[in-house]
Amino acid sequence: MSRMQNAVIASVKTALGWVPAQWLPGGTPDPLIGRSAAIGRQDNRLDGPAKVGGLARFSAEVPLQRLSYAALVYSSIVRGRITRLDTAAAEATPGVILVMTHRNMPRIGLVPLIGVTDLSAVGNSSLPILQDATIRYNGQVVAAVVAETQEQADHAASLIEIDYAAEPGKTRFEEAKTDARTPASILIEKNHVSVGNAERELAAAAHRVDNVYRTPGQNHNAIELHAVTVAWDGDSLVVHDTIQMVASSAKALAKLFGLKKDKVRVLSPFVGGGFGGKGLWDHQVVAVAAAKLAGRPLRLVLSREGVYRIVGGRSPSEQRVALGADADGRFTAIVHTGYSIMPPHGACPEQYSLCTRALYRSKSFEILQRHLDLDIVPNTYMRAPGEAIGTFAVECAVDELAHEMGIDPIELRRRNEPDRHPIHGSPFSQRALIQAYEQGAARFGWVRRQAEPGTLRDGEWRIGLGCASGSFPYARMPGANVRLTLRSDGSATIASSAQEMGMGTATVQVQHAADRLGLPVEAIGFELGDSALPAGPMAGGSSQTVSLAAAIMAASEKLTAELLRLAGNDSPLAGLRAGDVRLLDGGIGAIEDPSRHESYRSILARAARDEIVVDAAGSAPLEMLKFAMHSSSAIFCEVRVSDVTGEIRVERMLGSFDCGTILNPKTAASQFRGGMIMGLGLALTEETLFDERSGRIMNATLADYHIPVHLDVPEIEVMWTGIADPRSPLGARGIGEIGITGVGAAIANAVFNATGKRVRELPITLDKLL
Amino acid sequence: MAIRINGQEVAAPQDARVSLLDLLREQLHLTGTKVGCNQGACGACTVLVDGARVLSCLTLAAQADGRSVTTIEGLGSAEAPHPLQSAFIAHDGFQCGYCTPGQICAAAAMLREIAAGVPSYVTADLTAPALPTRDEIRERMSGNLCRCGAHNGIVDAILRVAEEQAA
Structure with missing residues (x-):
């Protein structure tokens, strides 16, 4: 992610701009389009x-002879050193085969961080794993116990005694802003975009909104726990894992343990939910090393708390979005700047500003993301990283501007629909967002919406309707x-x-x-x-x-x-x-x-x-550099909010998608709904509670981190334009992440329409409405 | 004494700490019963004990001594699937499939609870027989988490089976 990378990608894009489309992949539409x-x-x-x-059969379910079981111990401080580590009681416990700490863990290198250039680099953290006595974040793995049974391993792990010499750590979002870093690029996009003078245009605009939006940390919470079953055979290694990157994980493990590539086999036929969280983290490395030391096949299933401790989630963010518009509602300025966490030992920027670059045309843009460096488990990608929370900020701002101007929010979007990529100027491969809005609005009954908030009522319940755009880039x-x-x-x-x-x-x-x-x-x-x-x-x-x-x-x-x-x-x-x-x-x-x-x-x-x-x-995949390719959506929702308790219920949701060819309507509808339901959680219930004093996640359980349950989920209608993308295989674009985008804003906008209260900090819990 | 699991007698484990969940998964290799939290928060480990839904992670294996346990493997088979299993496929009531056995076991017991007249938080009239409506099913299945977001398909599948049973 460097200036060099910006220069290379910019020159490739420029060169491709001159190459006739028919010479490129997707230049001639896939002959299967329309012939399926x-x-x-x-x-x-x-x-x-x-x-x-x-x-x-999932990864923790592979039966092996002489299988041993592991349990992990996690640090309880943020930064410092281990000064005393007493494993004697654990080692003396019946069934214990060994205790592995930094003292006896094999010396290995650092896991190469995931990136856009090296496909074998898939690590989420470049911190050393059990290599020294240094503690670098609260929750770091400090010991692993291997025993004959899980019960024996769990009990022995509880007997390990550790003293620390604590040092000050960086755990406060606000304080970290003073040392914020400005990366040159965000994935394959240049970070800082400055078109015209957005601040001046904003000051001079006939209509403007300028607000700060905050989103909390979130965790993937796949129902299947992270788990590996590992078996060595001489210098060959078999890892039964639950992982979203089978091939590259095998390569990374081979490199880490000094094995030939063909000596490492990773099997992962089923993954019990991923959402970005099932990557290569410390537990696979610890399990492989412990199995080697133990000389036994080994199974390591993280506890739910363990998943929170050592597998990062979505970064919290603070985003400023300002929109300026002329008297006709045409945008003259779009400002989107902000902060999210990305420690130098992590790899995943929370790219909340990418959606802003593609959604609307504007006379001027000012876009910049800053990274905060905290001593925490590195954040990682979580379903629609960036876009899920970026659309919350931008699409709330559009709704706020429409309200300020007294026009329908769909009409405001129509007036600012771009005919080419607003920043790069490249043509869209296919885009029918306005059609998605029109069809969605008709189906949803958008005409019922009253412009004046708080107009619709049903007894103690105020009823509101909201909408928002979703967006997610095409990638191959x-x-x-x-x-x-x-x-x-x-x-x-x-x-x-x-x-x-x-x-x-x-x-x-x-x-x-x-x-x-x-x-x-x-x-x-x-x-x-x-x-x-x-x-x-x-x-x-x-x-x-x-x-x-x-x-x-x-x-x-x-x-x-x-x-x-x-x-x-x-x-x-x-x-x-x-x-x-x-x-x-x-x-x-x-x-x-x-x-x-x-x-x-x-x-x-x-x-x-x-x-x-x-x-x-x-x-x-040169088509993605030549053309602007995005899945997009119009999300509609109806909420009711209790006057008495502030309780919010989502009554109805509809997603109208423009994502190219839909290959299987049954499975695609499930993907769309699944994304929208995670968006419902993002809007109303989900929050990783991080104690800035102790640097520790305080709600590391499914009882305290609230994902939507059956009663929270209404019937969700999905529909699509189905227009094939002439530049992609099968005319298809991605559908796995677009569903969550826009949902946070659609719900927030509906809550505003119901109550007149604008909540700019997720999740929208009832205390914020009373 | 012994535990009857899917019709087979199984001795209770020696180690008193072993949960019913770990007995099923680690000792008997009945891995259709899943583990999502090990603390009773997600419902993935739901099995039937004497026909009632139980979280096997919060149940010591010893507590099942003398009882009859049915897991997803015992509920139906590939040749003769339980109606809920077929309905989950038809209505796409799952994606990754991990919470699915727990959802199906819970649904099987839940429909019996409604039939037995057990009321729920959303039952409007406590004097009338409870009915397997969409809202009743949503409320009563809320202890079974699904992160892929297959909720609509799950409820549709259960409603279909409830309708078939009523017919």
Whole structure:
């Protein structure tokens, strides 16, 4: 994330700006757009029977002979040194195999931090793991106990005595502002954007709002705990993990423990919820090292408290958003600046300003993020990092400006809808946000909304309607590989190390492959979650589906060439080139002459081949640099707020999405709803309570950190434009994270419409309304 | 004495600290029962003890001595799935699938609670029979957390089964 990186990306973007679109990936729309059969069907999840039967085996459920169990001990101070560490009582406890501390932990290097350049760098923290007596944050792992049973390990861990010499630590958000750092870039975007003179335009604007919005820390809280089952065999290592980055995690562990890449195998066929939290953290490293020392296979399941202690969540933020508009409501100034935490030993900026760059046109912009350095567990990406809380600030501000001007907030957005990327000037690949608003508003009954807050009532309940835009950038990961095996019986298997954590990865890619290869879905298998398979992309940035799709596209092109070669001169296809044919009806046929067709079975039989195997990687994702590509949404919500108690109930929510082709309406609707429900939690209940005095998270349980429960969740309607993106594989864009964006603001705006009270600090709890 | 688990007699564990959850998962490898918090806050470990829903993480295995335990593996099978299992698939009542066995076990017992006339926080008329309405189901299933956000599908699936049972 450097100035050099800014320069490189800027020059690539400039160069690509001159390259004709048809030379780039996505230059010619994917031929499957508009020609699909299995794609777009509401297929049930392929892994459904295993999941509802309790037969899907997660990482803590792999049975191994001579398995041992580990428990961790966490520091109770922020900074300082361990001065006394007494493990004797623990070691003397029945069943204990060993206690591992910094004294006997094997010496290893630092975990390479996740970044945009090195795909094997997937660490969330570059702090040393059990390498010295230094404490660097409250909750750091200080010891691991390995025992015959979990009960023995847990008990022994409670017997370890530690004295610390504490030193002052940095734990206060406000105080850290004096040393705030200004990074050169935020992911692949230049951090500081200054177009025109936004402060001057703001001062001169006919209408303006200028406010500060605060969002708290949040934790992913996947229901499955972080867990590994580890087994060494000589210098080979097998790690059963629950992780969103199978291939790169295997590479990182190999590097860390000095093993050859092919000696480390990470298996993760199911991930029990990820949301950004299931990455490479300290516990995998500790488990691998402890299993080595113990000479036994080992299982480490973090306690729920343990997940809070050593797995970071979403950073808190303080954001200033100011909007200036002329008399007609056209934006003359957009200012979005703020602070979030990102210690130097962390890797993940909370990119709350990225949405602001793409949502509206404006005469001037001033955008800048500053990072605070605190002594805490490093924050990481959590569903729609940045956009989830950035849209809260910006979309509340738009609502506030609309109220100030006395116009409908949808109309204000319409007046500021950009026709190209407002900062880069690049064309949108496809964007129909206004259409999403129109369709959503009609379906939701937006006309019921009264401009004057507090107008609608039902007994003690005030009723309010609100809306907001959501936005999330399209991403396709480089280095996505698949292996395509086509067999003589007309079946095919796609294999990639990719991840399944509820998105329906296999289900949707099987639908895709069916159409791509011209086979029924029943003839196609999909293998994933194993680093021994060709390296897939990570599950992050809402990018896995298109990343895999591009790799399958590339594989089908290779397969086509191989089939034509094998078909030879005795085939009805003789003389045809790759560009003349397509895969359909269980074989390969001429595009111009449907009578010229030969089945896979026939070609393979004549060639005396049992199977054809091709490995392929997706093309470089240059389309995302040439075009402005974003999923976007219009979120509508209706709340009721009690006059008596301040209680807030979300009565209805509707999400109207513009995300390209929807590949499976059933699984896609679940992704959209799931994001919106996490947005409901973000708006109303979720907050990681960080005690700035002790530097400790105080609500490290699911009883005290409130995620939405069934009674909190209303029926949620989702709809979409379904307009294909001509620049992406299958015409699809990401759908996993867009759902949460905009929801915080839509609910806050509805609460304002109900009560006339503007709450700019999340979560909107009832005490803020009384 | 012994614990009857999915119809099989199992001896209670030697170590008195072993929870019913850990007996199922670590000793019997019945890993369909999940662990999300180990402190009774998430519902992922829900099993049926003598037909009633119980959080197996807060139940010592010894407490189940002499009782009959049904886990997700005993509720239905791949060949003969429980109606709730089929309905969860049809209504996409899960994504990652981790809270799912607990949701299904809880739902099976919950429908029996409604049928037995047990009221809930949202039951408007305590003198009338409770009905498996959407609100009743939402309230009564609130002890089972889902982070993927499959709530709508879960409630739809349970409603469908309740309707089928009523028919």
